[in-house]
Every structure is written in C-alpha cells, then in structure tokens.
Amino acid sequence: MTKKKTGDKKDAPKKEKLKFAFYWAASCGGCEIAVLDLDEKILDVVAAADILFWPVAIDTKYKDVEAMDDNYIDVCFFNGSIRTEEQESMAKLLRKKSKVLVAFGACAVNGGIPGLANIANRDEVFRVAYLDNPSTHNPKKIIPKTSVKVKEGTLTLPAFYDTVKSLHQVVDVDYYLPGCPPPTNLILDAVTAIVTNKLPPQGSVIAPLKSVCDECRFEKTEKRIKEIKRVYEVDKIEEKCLLEQGIICLGPATRGGCNARCLDANMPCTGCGGPTPNSCDQGAKMISALASILGIEGEEKMDDETVQKLIEDVRDVVGTFYKYTLPTSLIKRRIMD
Numbered sequence: 001m002t003k004k005k006t007g008d009k010k011d012a013p014k015k016e017k018l019k020f021a022f023y024w025a026a027s028c029g030g031c032e033i034a035v036l037d038l039d040e041k042i043l044d045v046v047a048a049a050d051i052l053f054w055p056v057a058i059d060t061k062y063k064d065v066e067a068m069d070d071n072y073i074d075v076c077f078f079n080g081s082i083r084t085e086e087q088e089s090m091a092k093l094l095r096k097k098s099k100v101l102v103a104f105g106a107c108a109v110n111g112g113i114p115g116l117a118n119i120a121n122r123d124e125v126f127r128v129a130y131l132d133n134p135s136t137h138n139p140k141k142i143i144p145k146t147s148v149k150v151k152e153g154t155l156t157l158p159a160f161y162d163t164v165k166s167l168h169q170v171v172d173v174d175y176y177l178p179g180c181p182p183p184t185n186l187i188l189d190a191v192t193a194i195v196t197n198k199l200p201p202q203g204s205v206i207a208p209l210k211s212v213c214d215e216c217r218f219e220k221t222e223k224r225i226k227e228i229k230r231v232y233e234v235d236k237i238e239e240k241c242l243l244e245q246g247i248i249c250l251g252p253a254t255r256g257g258c259n260a261r262c263l264d265a266n267m268p269c270t271g272c273g274g275p276t277p278n279s280c281d282q283g284a285k286m287i288s289a290l291a292s293i294l295g296i297e298g299e300e301k302m303d304d305e306t307v308q309k310l311i312e313d314v315r316d317v318v319g320t321f322y323k324y325t326l327p328t329s330l331i332k333r334r335i336m337d
Contacts, residue, residue: 018049018074018195021065022104023094024056025080025087026114026164031105032056032079034181041188048195049074053094062090068097075194077104077177081111081327082165086158095171100199102190102206106180106272108167109205111327113180118326118333119318121162162336166328176205180272180324183258207257211276212269215260216251218242224293228313237266243293248320253279253286272324281330283321 024032036042052073053060076098082088095101106112117125126143130136147156167173177190190206193199200206213220220241229246231237242249242263249268251260255276262269275282294310314320322329 019072020045020049020051021053021073021076021094021098022051022056023053023076023078023080023090025078025090025108025167026083027080027105027107027112029056030181031077031107034105034179034184034187035077037184038187041184045191048191062093065093065097070096071099073098075100075102077102078167079104079108079181081107081114082161082167082170083114083117084158084160088161088170089158091167091170100174100194101167101171102175102177103167103173104177105182106178106274106324109176109178109328110274110325111164111166112324115164115166115325115327116319116323117164120334121336122160125160163333164327169327174202175199176274178205178207178255178272178274179258183261185259186257205255205274205277207255207273209277210256212251212254212256212258212260212263212273215256215258216241216263217260218263220244226294228290228310230315231267242268243290248286248290248314250282250286250321252276252289253282270323271321274325282325283318283329286321 022032022035038045051058052068053065053076073094076094078091078094078101080087082091103109107114111118120128130138130143131141144157144160146159147154149155168176175190177186179186182190186207193206218241219239221244223244225244225246227246228248231247234245234247238245243252247268249263250271251263251269253276254269254271255273258273260269271282271286275285279285318326326333
C-alpha cells in the first residue's frame with residue numbers, strides 16, 4: 001500500500017469568512033423574512049460569512065457587540081427606522097463596530113411606514129394607542145413610562161421619540177438597499193458585491209438607475225384622465241398604465257429594481273423603492289406627475305368645485321404620496337406647537 005506523500009505541496013490557506021450582523025429597529029420584520037426568502041441561496045451566504053449578531057434568529061446579546069473591537073464586523077445590515085432611544089443607541093453602536101453599514105429596507109433608507117407617525121408627536125400617539133381607543137380597556141389611564149418601580153425592583157423602557165428618523169439621519173450610512181422588503185434579487189446583488197469586493201462607490205443605492213415604470217408591463221400612452229379612482233372602483237383592470245385608468249400609481253416617482261411585481265398583480269406601486277435618482281422628494285415628484293396627466297386645460301379654467309373634487313379624490317395625501325419617505329422628504333414632519 002502506497003502512503004500518501006505529505007509536505008510536497010503546501011495546503012492553500014483557508015480564506016477567512018466575512019463577519020455579518022443583522023439588526024431590526026422600528027419596522028414590521030419583513031426585512032428579516034426577506035433574508036430567509038433567499039431560499040437555498042442563503043447557504044451561499046453562510047458559506048461566505050459568519051453571522052455574529054442577529055437577535056431575531058440567534059442568541060446574542062448587546063453586551064456581545066459591545067465587547068467587540070471597533071470595525072470588527074465587516075458588514076451590518078440594519079433594517080428599521082429610529083423611533084426609540086434604544087434603537088438610536090444600537091445604530092451608533094453598530095456603526096462603531098462595523099466597517100460597512102447598510103440601510104436595509106425602506107424603513108432604514110427613508111423612514112418607511114413608521115415615519116408616517118411624524119404627522120403627530122409622542123403624546124398624540126400614546127393617546128390614540130392607550131387612551132382614546134375603543135378596543136383598549138385602560139380605566140387607570142396608564143401610558144408607558146421610561147421607569148417604574150415594582151416590588152421586585154425598577155423596570156425600564158427606552159424613551160419614545162416625537163420624531164421618526166431614517167438611519168442616515170442618525171449615523172453615517174455606507175450603502176442603501178431599498179424596498180419593503182428589499183427584493184431577493186437586490187439582496188443577492190448586494191451580498192455578491194460584498195463577497196467579491198465589487199461594491200459601488202460609497203453612498204450608493206444598490207438598485208438600478210431607473211423607475212418602476214421602466215420595468216412595468218403595462219402599455220403607456222399620452223392619454224389624460226379626468227378623475228382619480230381606487231382599485232376597487234375600477235370594474236376591470238385593462239392592459240394599460242394604471243395611471244391612465246385613473247388609479248394613482250407611484251411608478252413614475254419610484255426607483256426600480258423590483259421588476260414591478262406589484263403591477264404584475266394588477267396593484268399600483270406604492271413607492272417602497274424610494275425616490276428615483278436625482279429626485280429629492282418622491283411625493284412632490286409624484287404630485288407633479290399626476291397633475292401633468294389630469295385632463296384640465298389650464299389652471300385658469302379650473303373652477304373651485306373641480307379643484308375641490310380632485311383634492312377629495314385623493315383620500316389620504318400624506319399616506320399616498322409619502323407612504324415610505326416622510327422623514328426624508330423636504331417637509332420631514334408636521335410642525336407641532
């Protein structure tokens with residue numbers, strides 16, 4: 001029996017795996033599920049990187065992150081907006097411990113749906129949630145406090161802020177991965193770019209430089225509309241642009257990369273991809289786009305009744321045009337006394 005010779009050739013050094021972290025702040029958790037939606041491709045992620053911190057999936061503690069050297073984590077995917085003192089603290093800690101910080105999903109990128117709370121303040125939010133709510137039984141009018149003493153000791157909660165902020169309004173962000181949640185193809189593009197060290201310039205949005213309209217299957221013409229409808233008010237969805245059918249669709253003002261999946265299901269784009277490149281305010285751009293196709297000859301010919309009717313047709317202006325981007329829009333929040 002011939003023995004295998006050793007020492008003739010040195011074994012190639014094993015490539016060190018990357019170190020990833022995931023964190024969930026003010027969001028619904030859909031971004032966490034999107035990672036699992038990679039299906040078998042997640043095995044490629046695990047092969048390329050060790051996940052050091054992922055509270056929703058593995059038992060790691062804040063103290064474990066605090067004990068890490070600065071820049072020990074190669075890439076942190078941070079989803080969710082900043083609503084509380086704890087979330088701000090974790091954003092600053094993970095920024096310090098990470099070489100690359102990715103705003104992962106619409107809430108981290110632009111404030112997301114939680115950012116719609118910026119039309120109110122903390123007191124108004126608490127009043128609706130805990131006091132003036134027909135489904136809440138709270139005879140003692142108790143609302144959350146940052147500290148309360150019980151016989152076992154003192155219980156604490158993080159401070160609840162008046163204003164919801166995006167991640168980059170609190171710490172420096174290296175890359176942005178939009179979507180609610182980010183489509184799996186964009187997640188894979190981001191992970192591949194990280195593993196192969198082919199990331200775009202710092203500060204880039206990891207998504208195509210085009211709008212959802214560019215990916216939409218519906219035919220587009222120059223037809224103008226005279227009324228605005230909701231989806232359920234349309235008897236049959238035709239194979240043409242939803243805007244031309246009177247349905248508000250944020251495709252013209254929204255960055256693509258999702259392959260217009262909502263449109264494939266005959267549902268309008270609601271804007272989760274954030275503003276298109278070179279647009280500073282998604283809502284303002286969409287309002288302008290909508291105004292350009294309304295079948296009115298000129299503002300001087302619009303009587304008060306027509307104007308009022310058009311305004312009333314849009315039932316929720318902020319929720320329609322700033323569903324995901326209010327905290328990063330030009331107005332950012334409602335001015336409170």
